[in-house]
Amino acid sequence: MALVDDNLTAAGVAMEGEVSDYLALLKPRVMSLVVFTAAAGLLVAPGPIHPFVAAIAILCIAVGAGASGALNMWYDADIDAIMSRTRNRPIPSGRLDRQTALMFGLVLSVFSVALLGLAANWFAAGLLAFTIFFYAVIYTMWLKRATPQNIVIGGAAGAFPPMVGWAAVTGNISLDSVVLFLIIFLWTPPHFWALALYKQSDYAAAGIPMMPNVAGERSTRNQILVYAILLSLASLLPLATGLTGWVYAVPAIGLGLVFSGLAFKLWRAPAEQMKRNARELFTFSLLYLFALFLALVADVGIARFLEMIS
Amino acid sequence: MTAPTEPEMLSKEDSDKLAKSRRGRSIALALVLGALAIVFYALTIVKMGPGVFNRPL
Numbered sequence: 387m388a389l390v391d392d393n394l395t396a397a398g399v400a401m402e403g404e405v406s407d408y409l410a411l412l413k414p415r416v417m418s419l420v421v422f423t424a425a426a427g428l429l430v431a432p433g434p435i436h437p438f439v440a441a442i443a444i445l446c447i448a449v450g451a452g453a454s455g456a457l458n459m460w461y462d463a464d465i466d467a468i469m470s471r472t473r474n475r476p477i478p479s480g481r482l483d484r485q486t487a488l489m490f491g492l493v494l495s496v497f498s499v500a501l502l503g504l505a506a507n508w509f510a511a512g513l514l515a516f517t518i519f520f521y522a523v524i525y526t527m528w529l530k531r532a533t534p535q536n537i538v539i540g541g542a543a544g545a546f547p548p549m550v551g552w553a554a555v556t557g558n559i560s561l562d563s564v565v566l567f568l569i570i571f572l573w574t575p576p577h578f579w580a581l582a583l584y585k586q587s588d589y590a591a592a593g594i595p596m597m598p599n600v601a602g603e604r605s606t607r608n609q610i611l612v613y614a615i616l617l618s619l620a621s622l623l624p625l626a627t628g629l630t631g632w633v634y635a636v637p638a639i640g641l642g643l644v645f646s647g648l649a650f651k652l653w654r655a656p657a658e659q660m661k662r663n664a665r666e667l668f669t670f671s672l673l674y675l676f677a678l679f680l681a682l683v684a685d686v687g688i689a690r691f692l693e694m695i696s
Numbered sequence: 697m698t699a700p701t702e703p704e705m706l707s708k709e710d711s712d713k714l715a716k717s718r719r720g721r722s723i724a725l726a727l728v729l730g731a732l733a734i735v736f737y738a739l740t741i742v743k744m745g746p747g748v749f750n751r752p753l
Contacts, residue, residue, distance in 0.1 A: 402714065404717045404721075438738060439743075504739065
């Protein structure tokens with residue numbers, strides 16, 4: 387019998403995985419938001435960039451984000467198996483083994499950082515490497531299981547992509563790109579705590595210290611409201627720095643009012659309505675970020691167009 | 697002393713399924729490598745210009 391055939395035992399079959407399992411390791415839905423915000427950062431950054439280099443830069447940021455997703459699933463397989471939301475991921479469902487996910491994540495991390503360095507610049511590549519490190523090590527391995535502030539600090543990882551996109555064009559960090567970071571940074575806690583409010587039994591079962599389980603629903607709702615108001619104010623900062631004008635200001639103010647309004651509704655909701663209002667805020671928060679960054683790109687694009695024809 | 701037990705072998709269906717998923721992964725990897733080659737070629741042209749070919753051999 388040939389040596390390789392020794393692997394063809396019933397146990398080995400489950401562990402090799404389909405192409406779709408590898409794609410699932412990249413967390414495609416998180417990736418879509420990363421691609422969008424990174425592209426926005428890249429588009430509004432001042433300075434020329436070749437369209438092909440821009441496309442490769444966004445691809446690299448997307449693959450880097452996917453790689454940190456794979457590393458997250460490698461490390462978190464034990465708790466993913468407990469939560470209903472994550473039970474069907476490739477590792478807890480037995481379609482891939484952990485070692486494969488680790489290697490996949492490491493290889494993609496190295497390739498995405500190296501390619502971004504070669505295509506754009508090494509400052510952006512370094513920032514991408516730091517983002518992957520921050521999400522996989524600081525958030526996943528350390529803070530997620532240690533503190534109810536996990537989302538707040540871990541949210542920084544999700545806030546880096548527009549800065550990386552910006553750095554791909556300019557090769558540095560500026561006040562404007564820090565403002566983009568700040569907007570996503572403040573957006574993450576109310577977004578995730580709204581989810582945690584109606585999924586808290588899941589997190590409790592897995593032993594993750596999410597805010598509603600540790601500090602209680604009341605405190606979580608207070609904090610959501612505070613972050614919502616801070617976010618609405620921070621979303622006006624691109625006006626103060628001169629990055630954008632009224633094309634951005636009008637939707638930003640409107641979106642901020644709705645976000646704060648929904649957070650307020652959740653804050654004073656009676657217990658039996660709480661989960662429904664939390665779900666409402668969670669759903670809107672996704673639309674909010676998408677619309678806000680779209681307005682940002684539209685504003686800068688229109689301003690550049692007007693400048694070009696004048 | 698007992699003889700070592702033979703590992704349980706795959707059924708025909710499982711073996712076919714395995715071959716199919718391996719083929720899928722191989723094709724996906726080939727596409728990724730092909731795309732990477734094209735990307736590096738195009739990046740070279742974009743960053744260095746067609747002048748990359750104008751050099752003494």
